[in-house]
Amino acid sequence: EVQVLESGGGLVQPGGSLRLSCAASGFTFSSYAINWVRQAPGKGLEWVSTISGSGGITYYADSVKGRFTISRDNSKNTVYLQVNSLRAEDTAVYYCAKDIVGALSGGLDVWGQGTTVTVS
Amino acid sequence: QYVLTQPPSASGTPGQRVTISCSGSSSNIGSNYVYWYQQLPGTAPKLLIYRNNQRPSGVPDRFSGSKSGTSASLAISGLRSEDEADYYCAACEDSLSGVVFGGGTKLTVL
Numbered sequence: 001e002v003q004v005l006e007s008g009g010g011l012v013q014p015g016g017s018l019r020l021s022c023a024a025s026g027f028t029f030s031s032y033a034i035n036w037v038r039q040a041p042g043k044g045l046e047w048v049s050t051i052s053g054s055g056g057i058t059y060y061a062d063s064v065k066g067r068f069t070i071s072r073d074n075s076k077n078t079v080y081l082q083v084n085s086l087r088a089e090d091t092a093v094y095y096c097a098k099d100i101v102g103a104l105s106g107g108l109d110v111w112g113q114g115t116t117v118t119v120s
Numbered sequence: 121q122y123v124l125t126q127p128p129s130a131s132g133t134p135g136q137r138v139t140i141s142c143s144g145s146s147s148n149i150g151s152n153y154v155y156w157y158q159q160l161p162g163t164a165p166k167l168l169i170y171r172n173n174q175r176p177s178g179v180p181d182r183f184s185g186s187k188s189g190t191s192a193s194l195a196i197s198g199l200r201s202e203d204e205a206d207y208y209c210a211a212c213e214d215s216l217s218g219v220v221f222g223g224g225t226k227l228t229v230l
Contacts, residue, residue, distance in 0.1 A: 035219070037165075044122065045157070045165065045208050047219035059218050095164055106210045106219045107155050109176060111164040 002026035002110050004034075006096045009115030012086055020081040020115060022096030027110075029077040030054065033099035035108055036070065036081050038092035038117075048094070051079060053102035064090075086119045093117075123148060124209050124222035131228040137197040140225045142209035144190050148220055152212040154192040156185055159206045159224075168207070169194060196227075204229045 008020040022034060036048040049070040050059040058070050069082040079096065093116050097108035125143040132138040142154065156169035167176055169185035172192065184195045192211075196203055209222040 037221075044206075044224040045159075045210075045221045047210075047221060050219070061218055062216065097165075100167075100170060104212060104217070104219065106153065106212045107167065107170045108157075108165075109167045109170070111166070113164055 006115040123220035126222035
């Protein structure tokens with residue numbers, strides 16, 4: 001079964017850091033880009049970051065650029081999102097999602113259940 | 121706010137056909153594929169339509185997508201109670217080198 005599973009969320013004080021993980025299984029991991037999308041309480045979806053299948057290309061939303069870093073370890077089928085200098089407005093459920101291709105596309109066909117980050 | 125514009129709400133009765141619009145610009149919808157997602161209450165989003173009008177396996181053919189210029193639409197025919205959910209459009213945004221979502225449309229089945 002194709003799936004992704006997030007972990008690493010939690011309660012953190014403003015200015016703090018967390019490392020979110022996304023463990024994947026059931027597909028050729030290095031062939032697909034992986035995305036992070038977040039959803040603040042009661043709000044819509046917000047794209048956060050994407051890393052290409054090879055890991056050589058990364059993309060960030062302006063709202064997180066310079067504070068968040070996405071990386072991947074293709075030997076472990078895992079993507080990481082290092083989130084630093086957290087602000088109250090970063091409070092959200094963070095979803096990991098597999099892309100339909102190896103690069104940025106907007107087409108996210110496999111989603112995890114999400115991990116909650118609360119900044120307070 | 122959101123780069124892609126969707127109506128905040130839509131409604132219909134069982135069996136009816138409803139459409140949800142998504143308006144963008146030349147730098148997103150106008151030059152890239154459009155994707156649609158369904159988010160049932162308390163669950164993760166699900167890909168409903170990819171590359172403007174393609175359905176992933178398992179998505180009923182009651183759902184269809186279209187695109188014209190800088191706008192796109194999601195149509196749901198034969199509306200069912202289980203279609204009650206939030207629907208989001210998305211596309212790549214050339215000026216940001218990223219992905220943009222619409223604000224979402226809450227569909228109510230009356």
